Amino acid sequence: MRADARKNYNRLLAVARDVVTEHGGDASLRDIARRAGVGFTTLLRHFPTREGLFEALLRTDLDALTQRAGELETSNPPDEALVSWFREMVAFVQSYGGVVALMASAHEDPDSPLYATCAAVHSAGARLLLRAQTEGTARADMDGGDLFALVSALGWLVGQPSFAPRANHLSHLITSAILINRSGSDVQKQRAESDR
Known part of the structure; x- marks a missing residue:
């Protein structure tokens, strides 16, 4: 995985941890992408x-x-x-x-x-x-x-x-x-x- 892709992956997981802690299993994937500062397609590329x-x-x-x-x-x-x-x-x-x-x-x-x-x-x-x-x-x-x-x-x-x-x-x-x-x-x- 390229360095920028690894950075996005780690950032998405860190933000997802916070969002899921706040909202549980109903956490919005779009909200996770937005808070991580990446596009929704970037999130889907890592986590389909x-x-x-x-x-x-x-x-x-x-x-x-x-x-x-x-x-x-x-x-x-x-x-x-x-x-x-x-x-x-x-x-x-x-x-x-x-x-x-x-x-x-x-x-x-x-x-x-x-x-x-x-x-x-x-x-x-x-x-x-x-x-x-x-x-x-x-x-x-x-x-x-x-x-x-x-x-x-x-x-x-x-x-x-x-x-x-x-x-x-x-x-x-x-x-x-x-x-x-x-x-x-x-x-x-x-x-x-x-x-x-």
């Missing part, structure tokens, strides 16, 4: 379909979340790593209202361009969960699929205006249900962090 743009946008962020899971896995105790990653995933899902369905369907469709990316982030979360289960700090009766479902559901829920003010509280409730054998001071510390 709305789904193609969302897939590129999601892939970038999901790859970063997969990498983040690896960092947490090597630098934090299992329960803290799991909770941190869970919260970051919920924030991601919440910030892209309306595209959760795309991510969820890609996770089940091997022909989707997002399948490998979704499978990687799913696997990263499952590894964090298994690590915490092995340490005895996460309940043993759940798996990576359950974790992925909880992230998706909570991310969607706190993206709704009536639940948004309760996002930290709801996240604390869910992570408290996932984790076991935590001392009272650990629970208080987690609650204080979620209230920030």
